[in-house]
Amino acid sequence: MKSMQRVKALAAAVSLAAAVGTAGAQQTSVEVLHWWTSGGEAKSAAELKKMMQTRGFGWKDFAVAGGGGDAAMTALKARVVSGNPPTAAQIKGPSIQEWGREGVLASVDAAAKDGKWDDLLPPVVANVMKFKGQYVAAPVNVHRVNWLWVNPDVLKKAGVAAAPQTWDQFFDAAAKIQKAGLIAIAHGGQPWQDATVFESVVLGVGGAEFYRKSLVQLDEASIKSPTMVKAFDTLGRIKTYIDKDAPGRDWNLATAMVINGKAGMQFMGDWAKGEFTAANKAPGKDYLCINAPGTQGSFTFNIDSFVMFKQSDANAQKAQLALASSIMSPEFQEVFNLNKGSIPARAGVSRAKFDSCATKSMDDMTASNKGGGLVPSFAHGMAIPSSTQGAIVDVVARFMNSNMTSQQAVDALVKASKVK
């Protein structure tokens, strides 16, 4: 009997070894969900694929097109619900905690300890990447949202002397560009793009403290204040400088309009710079990156990160740790962010190769952090729960696509801010 047991145990051990051996011989792949399909975005994602391949892992691309990631999140939910989550997915901000509470995330604490992540990441970033004290995500970058992208040739043609700093200068420039027969503001009419413009307007009209109170703390008095009415008035004026073909347009096509001189300016986060870079355009010469009007000294941050989903297979778990440590390596953070338009999330990456927009972003982030102007992007899932964010984005999109008055929008915003 005893020997029979021993034989069985031995047989089990042999077949296990064979299984591990086979799996080891085959290449383990990581399946990674993201929505990086524009020119600059795809180049950036390709760098992660390359890095994993150099480390001996395969790459199964799970790309779901759609800026801002709404379609990607829907696809992800379907996969997780069916019990077949990808290895990793691009998930950001408070949503990481929402997924953590579902009990589906995997810890990559081993990679974090090994790589000393606690020493390399600012605590505000590290805390977002952890669920119940364990790292479940790795940050790839810091994007800044409150930018205005400008084509200096268009300004020149329209007789605008300097890039606008204030709202008055901005609307003056817009009027002149329109008069010159060009499109003043390149925009794509999609809810997340509407929200991207809206948050820069709220910041530029009300300042960082007002932004924080209204769009991060959801303070009712601020949301229904005259300042918010003024923000919608400003957004309403912006609407009049957007062309009639904007509805449904993808953000990168709007950026292309600025790149090729069809339009003068675009409100967009610095993933737009990835498009300028991919088109071989030089900052300061072919295009300008300036703060959205009135937002000097403030910085709306948007941190992309990859969250790991629980895997039962030991090789898949190993691959996950390799993915996490690749993401945090200085080599990856440099090359990825050079393409993506963002700046590294971790300390210790040389700034030598970064252009003037990126170094401005780095300096402005430090300065705004000291001065109280560093705020999370509401439109890009950094500030509030996704359900509340969705309700507020709906209001902004309705305002952009109807004759709703500013006061009606504010009233709707008060209701939306209570959605849990």
Ligand code: GAL
């Ligand atoms: C943001 C994301 C960026 C960029 C953008 C447009 O939400 O953080 O990385 O990809 O969407 O797709």
